[in-house]
Amino acid sequence: MIPSAQIMDGAPRMSLDAVLSRIDTDLDAALDRLFDLLKIQSISTDPAYKADCAKAADWLVADLAAIGFAAEKRDTPGHPMVVAQHDGPGPHLLFYGHYDVQPVDPLELWHRDPFDPAIEETPDGKVIRARGASDDKGQLMTFIEACRAYMAEAGTLPCKITIFLEGEEESGSPSLVPFMREHADELTADLALICDTSMAAPGLPSIATQLRGMVKDEFTLKGPKMDLHSGLYGGPALNPLREISKIIASFHDETGRVAVEGFYDGVPDLDEELRRQWAEAGFDEGAFLGRIGMSQPHGEDGFTAVEQIWARPTLEINGLWGGYQGAGTKTVIPAEAHCKITCRLVGDQDPAHIRACLRAHVEARLSADAEIVWEKAGDGAPASVMDTSRPEFETARQALSDEWHTEAVFAGMGGSIPIAGLFKTILGMEAMLIGFAKDDDAIHSPNEKYDVASFHKGARSWARILDAMKTV
Template identity: 55%
Template sequence: MANPAASLDAVLSHVDANIDASLERLFTLLRIASISTDPAYAGECLKAAEWLTNELKGLDFDAAVRPTAGHPMVVGHQRAADRNLLFYGHYDVQPVDPLELWTSEPFEPRIAEEDGRKVILARGASDDKGQLMTFIEACRAYKAVRGALPVGVSVLLEGEEESGSPSLDAFLTANAEELKSDIALICDTDMWDTRTPSIITMLRGLVAENVTIAAASRDLHSGMYGGAARNPNQVLAEIIASLRNPDGSVAVEGFYDDVEELPETVAEQWKRLPFDDKAYLGGVGLSEPAGEAGRSVLEQITSRPTCEINGMWGGYTGEGFKTVIPAKASAKISFRLVASQDPHKIRAAFRKHVEARVPADCTVTFHEHGASPASVVPADGPLLQKALGALSDEWGREAAVAGSGGSIPIVGDFKRKLGMDSLLIGFAQTDDRIHSPNEKYNLESYHRGIRSWVRVLDALAG
């Protein structure tokens, strides 16, 4: 019988005693082939949404399947008079191809042993069904032991994250007042390492551009026009070379104007964290960092802005050889942004940089591919500190404040549309093979993930 005064330890003990039942519920969800990118699986996506809605209703959430132009959302509420949290996850998964590389059926979950650890093998085990179920199971434990959650909770589960979230923007806009909470919790990220929990507080933004340099009215024979005609490949190569300084920094004027240094507390913590620069690069066959001189590899991949060339083409690139001077040459160029950098300002500065280097007889055209700002949660925020303490208590070591080199658009959407910061707390490992055959989720990640959320909810209620 539920006891509202039951201790935190009692809730944690309930998690431990019922882990097999929790695991079976996860397996039921994993058996649903909710592949959002393939219209043939639309029924499976709906099935997953309905299953999750029923689970939330069973925990006394006011929950419903909410239609969109694509796959449905799942929304549930147990509001409180004071503090309210919004939990976000996604129930859709990636396709399983190539199927022949799987060691077992992708939608028949099983426990296996790898490197001395028990793991859950299935599509979606880590990304993101196993992760979102850690939160739901933590709520279940509270309801079973205390009869109520320690803090107000809303849940938003998406069915299109793996296909670009085409319905999310309109849904957040239409339901902003309903979904607004004190903070968002997102469980779709990794731990620092197998023993160190982390909260992602920094996500880099992104500016992406296609650039095309055009010269002659048609491709030219290099024997007849070589030396006399402008070669767009050469022009583009020189422009690309001008984007970086010899010390690895970005040479676009004004690029660093709004870049801030790491907070001192975070910088000091990063020095204590286990991160091997040589091992990180050595794992992909490299040995020397190529970013800004004087910055660690960890800084270069998480807290510093970048400029990268993602693709280049022009002229003949097929088998054999063709002596041609192309009429056009193109490149895909992206910038990862940090802190207060304005993506529109960076785009304008980049275009100005390129235009100033286009010679006579050449023209340049640009095609943009999105612009999103970086997301940063203040390192001294009280809710962040409470969550870090809860994770440290569970895992027995200092939880890391981490940055991510990638971009997670939902974090920016929550900030712009709902006015909320986000805490990204995940229990995946970097080797979970998400999006690949034989996706896995450590059994310990699942079990201690549930325990971690129990502690985090308790801490955030304080």
């Protein structure tokens, strides 16, 4: 007899309730496993931790093998990848996460050893405090724990699953694209699942369906041949700092709209159903801005803060400098000034077109005797917009709603997650981004945390999603 199953068509069919109950009763052990992974100092950007990154990959391979996956550590020129496979009757799903973490500096701002994880009580509930707790070890383990519970109850998984874990996400992913191209056949699936995201608001499950793209640029504005005495040359000499300030001020109009001709080519109107979902999502604009000392949004007029972040493009000045930077005063007209710029892109904005428009805008505003020298153009990334008409998206949204007892939303993301675009361009796969982090998790910062409730309900959510996906 199979107490938690029904016999249908001669084969046992699992009760989802049994899987969810297993996750509940196994929570303490699941936290112990997560703590073992969090103790590994897998800082990918620092060569001193190369062995620790390999250790984290080995730990994950052993854990996945223990629950029935065919798991391997795959070497790369940098840190290893982990690839694990398990066959199943439903659609083929690829799950992506990363096991590497950011450096912990400044260490003196941490309340405890960042690689000595612990449960702490806070006014908002219990949290897991450690580097990587939210980004991304706690998140990726929610999926593994869902698979563990399902395997324990059913002996198999409801879908064919490939797990793909990277060890260089926090250091630019230099090995990722070559590895994906070389192993495209085994990594290509019906749909990619990415867990490196957050909820739109506390307790509000979210599926990120649009990610902003990115263009970076940098230029030097040159004027006189050398730094000049401001008493001797002040007035007749061109001052690069004054010139660059005029150019920077021309980037936006008085409404906050980018004033670069052609910048909005490819920007779609905001879908009214998405606007409704976002308005009802419980996003607290005042609290969000208040945490950073702001009293109101300063982007485009006519859009809420969340709409500005998720659905509108931006042009930001990231660095501006020139002239004397030391203590006291130096009466100098500098020979040159410098500017760093990033643009966040949405919809069908083309990175190359945006860069060309930006450069044309700057060069058209140069005074006589001023010269612009552009840095070598870096790669740009277009925005990623997911096809939410696919049935998997509504299936997952309903599964999340059932677990969290509130309507899950299709959300945007202000940042860029290049792997989502790479899955589409290299492997021809749509990606679905579901994560359970919160905006106050302090990822990349001292005292990073992940709510115990996020970890627990995250595992339950993935179990519900996998169970629902078997019939899509």
